[in-house]
Amino acid sequence: MRPHEVEIVRKFYETHRGELFTYALALGRSREAAEDAVQSVFRGVLDRSRLPADLRPYLFRSIRNALIDQHRARVRHEDAVSIFRMDARRNNGHDPALAEEIESLMQQLNESERECIVMKTYSGLTFAEIAAVCGTSQNTVASWYRRGLEKMRSLMKEDL
Amino acid sequence: MEELERKLKKAALVEPSPELDRAVERMLLDASMRRRSWFAAPVALWQCALACAVSLLLGGALYAGVVGHTAGPKEVVRTVYFIPTGDALRDVMDVKSKESAIPTDPSQWRVRVEPASAEVSIGMGPA
Numbered sequence: 001m002r003p004h005e006v007e008i009v010r011k012f013y014e015t016h017r018g019e020l021f022t023y024a025l026a027l028g029r030s031r032e033a034a035e036d037a038v039q040s041v042f043r044g045v046l047d048r049s050r051l052p053a054d055l056r057p058y059l060f061r062s063i064r065n066a067l068i069d070q071h072r073a074r075v076r077h078e079d080a081v082s083i084f085r086m087d088a089r090r091n092n093g094h095d096p097a098l099a100e101e102i103e104s105l106m107q108q109l110n111e112s113e114r115e116c117i118v119m120k121t122y123s124g125l126t127f128a129e130i131a132a133v134c135g136t137s138q139n140t141v142a143s144w145y146r147r148g149l150e151k152m153r154s155l156m157k158e159d160l
Numbered sequence: 161m162e163e164l165e166r167k168l169k170k171a172a173l174v175e176p177s178p179e180l181d182r183a184v185e186r187m188l189l190d191a192s193m194r195r196r197s198w199f200a201a202p203v204a205l206w207q208c209a210l211a212c213a214v215s216l217l218l219g220g221a222l223y224a225g226v227v228g229h230t231a232g233p234k235e236v237v238r239t240v241y242f243i244p245t246g247d248a249l250r251d252v253m254d255v256k257s258k259e260s261a262i263p264t265d266p267s268q269w270r271v272r273v274e275p276a277s278a279e280v281s282i283g284m285g286p287a
Contacts, residue, residue, distance in 0.1 A: 001194075003192055006188060006192040007192075009191075010188045021175070021180070022174070025174060035176060035179070038184070042188075043187055046188070046190075081174070083173055083174055084174065085171075095170070098167070098170060099172060102168060121165065121168050122168075122169075149164055153161065
């Protein structure tokens with residue numbers, strides 16, 4: 001890989017590391033598995049002779065391939081790590097109660113809805129990019145997203 | 161729906177550890193220092209085919225230009241007319257041999273008999 005391409009990867013990591021990690025954590029449900037996946041996909045990109053045409057969906061798809069099914073099955077539900085900060089400290093706008101509430105709502109969603117909401121809300125992917133990552137149509141991922149939000153909203157109303 | 165989306169965005173996320181940052185930084189550093197090897201560079205199939213075609217054309221041109229010119233000289237056939245008498249023939253051959261126009265070794269002669277005029281030619285080279 002040429003030096004300027006390595007620089008592109010570096011800048012991409014610096015800008016999107018949080019988004020990739022959040023997605024990996026949502027899929028792998030373990031910090032170790034998520035960090036291993038992020039590291040291995042970046043190694044994979046750097047070992048290539050050329051940068052993939054569309055780096056962002058490529059990396060998300062690679063993380064998905066690395067984690068989906070394998071780690072989900074291994075991590076027990078009670079050991080699963082949330083993507084939200086659950087520590088009790090309330091600073092910089094962090095609200096532990098809100099994090100817990102959203103986490104409990106997200107647990108009610110199915111895998112596709114949850115994955116789609118994480119990619120759209122926390123990783124900033126468009127529906128077209130999510131569709132490319134999941135290997136499905138834009139309409140399908142858009143309906144997963146809306147259905148997931150609808151479920152969460154109705155669950156919130158029930159709580160009230 | 162928008163309110164819920166705003167609420168979702170407010171939730172603080174778990175950050176990747178500094179170990180991950182260090183590991184990726186190490187990989188990036190290794191990749192930037194790795195020298196590009198020309199011999200290990202991947203080459204497209206069409207580039208291979210083009211290189212073969214160019215080599216073929218250059219080889220052909222080189223052969224035509226160099227080997228063509230250095231090929232052996234054209235065989236020179238000298239035609240010698242003989243008088244059909246034994247003594248005269250011997251006399252002529254003696255003279256020609258001395259002038260080195262005809263090789264002295266008869267095994268190198270090439271003899272052609274032309275029936276119409278009954279001419280005989282002698283030249284160098286394989287018979």
